[in-house]
Amino acid sequence: MRQPAAEAPEAGTRGVLSLRGISKTFGAVAALADIDLDVSAGEVLALVGDNGAGKSTLVKVLSGVHAPTAGTITFQDEQVTISSPAVAQRLGIATVYQDLALCENLNVIENLFLGQEIRPTRLNSVAMEVRSWELLRQLSAKLPTLRIPIASLSGGQRQTVAIARSLLGDPKVVVLDEPTAALGVAQTAEVLNLVERLRDNGHAVIMISHSMPDVRAVADTVAVLRLGRNNGVFPVRDVSNEDIIAAITGATDNVVTRRAERSGGAAPGTKSDTVPGGDTPPGEDDPS
Template sequence: MPSEPIAAAGSPQLLSLRGINKSFGAVAALMDIELDVAEGEVVAVVGDNGAGKSTLVKVLSGVHSADSGTIAFEGREVTISSPAAAQHLGIATVFQDLALCDNLTVVDNLFLGREISPLRLNEVDMEVRSWELLRQLSAKIPSVRTPIAALSGGQRQTVAIARSLLGDPKIVILDEPTAALGVAQTAEVLNLVERLRERGHGVIMISHNMADVKAVADRVVVLRLGRNNGDFRVRDVSTEDIIAAITGATDNVVSRRSAARGTGQGPTQETDAS
C-alpha cells in the first residue's frame, strides 16, 4: 500500500513535483506523479521495467515536457522545456550511456562544448578546473590527459558525474549509475554519491539494485505502472517491503515467511497459487 510522501526534515526543499502526467499517444507513461528532493538528500527512484522511471528522468532533464502538473524548484513554479532549461535551473543529468567520447581525454570530455576559449583554447585553465572537480569527488583518475578508452567503468562514471558539476547544479540525476559495474567499481561510484550529498547536492538515483539503494539513499520512491506506489525512509523499510511495492505483491512466499518468523512460528509448507 502506498505511503504518504515524506518531507525532508531540516533541509531546504529543492524540487517538488505534483500531479505530473505524461502520455505518448494512448499510452500513459506517468500518472499523477509526486516527488520531493531536499538539499543534501539522496532519493532513490525504483520500479520494474515500464514503471515510468526513464520518462520521469526525461521530464526532469527537459527531454520531454510534462502534459500536466507542476514542477517547483527552490520554491517557485518552473517549466522545464528543454535540456538547456534544466541545466540553467540547476538540474544536471548523467544518463546511463554516459555520452563520453572514448577517443578524447578526460579533460576534453569534461569541457566538450564548454571549452574555455576567450581567444584560443585555454588548456591550462581547463586542466586546473578538471583536477578541482575530480578532487571534490575524491576521484581516482591517474591523469586528466588519459583517454576515456583507457579508464574502467567506475572511472568513466566519475568523469560523467564530474562533467555534470561544471554548471554548479543543485540537483544531480544519476540514471542506473552502477549498472554493469563490478563490486569495486560499484563501491567507487557509491562513494561519489556520498560526496555529492556531503557537498549539499540533491541526488535522484535511478536504480534496480536494492543493495545500492539501501547503502546510500535517504529515501526510496517506488513507481509502479506509471504511478507512485510508495515513499519510504530507507532506515525504516526492509528490502522485502520495497520489492513488494515494486511488484504490487502484498501476499507472497517472502512476506508469509517473514510474518511466520515474526510470530515465532517455524517455516510452514507453502503453495504458490499462481
C-alpha cells in the same frame, strides 16, 4: 499498497525540487501518470521500480529531454518549465544518464567541459585540464591520462567521467540514472562515497538504482514507481526490503518472496540484493 507521499524527511530542510501531477504520454502509452515527487537539499532520494516503471522517463522530464504532458515542476520555490537540457543545466539540475551521453571521439577533458568550455572564444585548455584532474582525483578516478578519447576507456571509467561532468556546473540537484550498474566493487564504493559527499555539500541527489544494498547504504528516502505511478515514498530507516519489494512488484506475494521460500525460508530482505527485474551488476571492471 498505496501510501500518501507525505514524508518530510528531515526537519529544517526545504524542498529544492517538487513535482506535482507530472504525466507523460507517448501516443497511447501513459509512461508517467500523476507523479508527485519531492527532494530537499542534503537529501538522497532513491527512485526504484521495476523495468518499465517510468524511472528513465521521469529522469528525462527532469533533465529537459522530454516535456511533461501535464503537471508542474517547482524548483527553489519557483514554478519552472524545463524545456531543454540547457535550461535544466542553467537551473542547476545536472543529470548523469544511464547511457552516459559521452562523445567517444573526444577526449576526457573535452567531454567534461562539453557545452560549458572555459573561455569559449579562446579555450583555456590549461585551466580545464587542471580542473579536470582536480575533479577526477576527488572521485579517486583511475585514469592514466585525460588526453585519450572516451572510446579507449572502460565502462567504469566512463561512468566516473560522466559523474564528474555533472558536478562542473555546481548543480543544486544531481540526478543519477543507475550510477553503479556497470561498476566494479571498489568503484561502486567510490560512487556511493561520492553520493554522500554530494549530500553533505548540500546537493539534492536523485538516484535511480536497482541495487538494494546501494539504496540502503546512501539513500534517505525511497520513492517507488510502479507502471508509471507513485507507489509509495518511504524513509529508508523505517522500511524493510520486503516492503520496498512489495511496493515495486505490487503484491506481498511476489516472485521474490516465493523464490525466498523455496530456497529455505530466508527473509527476502537479507537474501535478495537485487530488485526483481533489475540488471545484475556485471562483475569486475578493471581497466587494465
